[in-house]
Amino acid sequence: MQSTLFVIPHAIFGLSMFGIGWVALFVLLALACRWYWGKQRGEPTKAFTSSLPTWGVLLLIIVFLFPRFEMLDSTGQPLGIPIRGYGVMLLLAVSAGLGLALHRGKSLGLSSDTILALAFWIFVGGIIGARAFYVIQKWDEFAEPSAAGTLWKIVQFTEGGLVVFGGLIGALIALVWFAQKRALPLLPLCDFVMPSFLLGQAIGRIGCLLNGCCFGGICDAPLPAVYFPHGSPPYVEQLSSGELLGIKLSSPGAVGQVISQIRDDSYASKQGWKIGSLITDVRVMQFPNIPHPVTSPVPVGVELAVDGVRYFVSPTDLPKYSLPTHPAQIYAAIDATLLAAVLWFLFPLIKRDGLTTGLGLTLHSVSRFLLELVRTDEGGQFGTWLTIAQFISILLLLLGGALIALAFIRPRDSRDLFLKSGTA
Numbered sequence: 558m559q560s561t562l563f564v565i566p567h568a569i570f571g572l573s574m575f576g577i578g579w580v581a582l583f584v585l586l587a588l589a590c591r592w593y594w595g596k597q598r599g600e601p602t603k604a605f606t607s608s609l610p611t612w613g614v615l616l617l618i619i620v621f622l623f624p625r626f627e628m629l630d631s632t633g634q635p636l637g638i639p640i641r642g643y644g645v646m647l648l649l650a651v652s653a654g655l656g657l658a659l660h661r662g663k664s665l666g667l668s669s670d671t672i673l674a675l676a677f678w679i680f681v682g683g684i685i686g687a688r689a690f691y692v693i694q695k696w697d698e699f700a701e702p703s704a705a706g707t708l709w710k711i712v713q714f715t716e717g718g719l720v721v722f723g724g725l726i727g728a729l730i731a732l733v734w735f736a737q738k739r740a741l742p743l744l745p746l747c748d749f750v751m752p753s754f755l756l757g758q759a760i761g762r763i764g765c766l767l768n769g770c771c772f773g774g775i776c777d778a779p780l781p782a783v784y785f786p787h788g789s790p791p792y793v794e795q796l797s798s799g800e801l802l803g804i805k806l807s808s809p810g811a812v813g814q815v816i817s818q819i820r821d822d823s824y825a826s827k828q829g830w831k832i833g834s835l836i837t838d839v840r841v842m843q844f845p846n847i848p849h850p851v852t853s854p855v856p857v858g859v860e861l862a863v864d865g866v867r868y869f870v871s872p873t874d875l876p877k878y879s880l881p882t883h884p885a886q887i888y889a890a891i892d893a894t895l896l897a898a899v900l901w902f903l904f905p906l907i908k909r910d911g912l913t914t915g916l917g918l919t920l921h922s923v924s925r926f927l928l929e930l931v932r933t934d935e936g937g938q939f940g941t942w943l944t945i946a947q948f949i950s951i952l953l954l955l956l957g958g959a960l961i962a963l964a965f966i967r968p969r970d971s972r973d974l975f976l977k978s979g980t981a
Contacts, residue, residue, distance in 0.1 A: 561642070561853075580623070626639075631846045647764055653760055654754060678734070678735050686724050756893070756894070762887075766886035772883075773888075776881045777881075780883070784881060786879075792879040797859075799839070801876065801879065816832050835865075844858060857875070883932075889928055896921055912964035914957075919954055925950045929944050
C-alpha cells in the first residue's frame, strides 16, 4: 500500500508552488510565448485575445483552487499537494481504456473525435455515479456542519471512495445519452466499450490496493496474503474488531461484545483478558502529532473497556503491520483483466448485438458476487448476509442474461452499423 506516492512541495527557493507562485509564473510565461509565437506567424490579434478567457480560468484555478488541495501539518502549515496512488491509477485506467478503444475504433468506422467525446462523457458519468454511490453508502463520513465543507469532501474523489457498480451505472447512463445524441446504435456501442471498461477497472483496482480500500478479510489459510501498514484502512478495521489485539468477539449484544477467542502471545493474552469478558466503548483514535513520513498513514491507537476496566493501547504498543489479509484488490484486478482479454478476442467473432455486453455483465457479476465472500469492508444489507454489491451483482446477472437472450432473438452484424451511421 502507498496511498501517497509523493508530495509536490509547498515552496521552492522561498516561493510557493501554487497560489501566486512558480506555477502561476510558468503559465504567464507560456502565455507570453503564445503571444510572441502568434505575432511571428502573423496571426490576427483576435485569435490571441479569444484564448485569454481560457488562460484566465487556468490561472484562477492555480491561484485559488490548487492551494486548497495542499496537505497541512499538525500546526496547520501547508506541506504541499500530495500525489495519490489512487488518482494516478485512475488516470492510467482512463488512458488505457481510451487507447484500447482508439485502436479498435478505426476498424469499426468510429472516428477518433467520436471516441474521445464518448470517453469524456463516460468518464464524467462514471465518476459521478461511482462517487454518488459511495457518498450515499458512507454519508456519515461526509456530513459537515456547512454545505461547502460537505461538498469539498465529496469532490475529493482522487483519494479513494469510488464504487465500481455506481460507476457502471453512471457510465451506462452517459453512454445511452451519448448514443441518442449522436444517433449511434446502442447495443453495438455497449459491446465496443465493454473491454475498455474492464481494462480500466483492472488498473483501477491496483489503485484500490495502493489506497488500502476494498480490502479482504484476514487470511488464515496458506494462501497469498497482503500485510497493510499501521494506520491503513484494513489495519484500522482489524483494530476496531479486536483481531489486531488478539481477540475474536461474538455477535454484538445490547451493551457490548463478548470475547470468544484469544490468540496466544497477543496483547490480549499478555493483559490477562479472559474468554467471556465484555468489551465496550471501543474507540480508534488518530495521532497526527506523532512524527511520521508524510507519505504514510497517520498513527493510530485504541481505547476500550474490558469488564469495566479501561485500557489505552498507544501507537507504539501496536504492531507495524496488519494481520495477513486476502488480496481482494489483486483478485479483482486479475478477474477484470481476464474478462477484458476474453471479450477483446471474442468481439470480432461475435455477430450479434449485445452479446459481448451480456457476456461481460454475466461473468463479471458472478465473479464479483464470489469476491465479496473474501471482502470485509462492507456488511450485510436488508437483514441478510448479502452485501449491497452482491445484490447489484444479482441484478446485473439478470440484465446480462436478458441481453444474451435478446442477442439470439435479434441477430445482426454489429461491425457494419457504425459505418452506416456516418461517424467515420
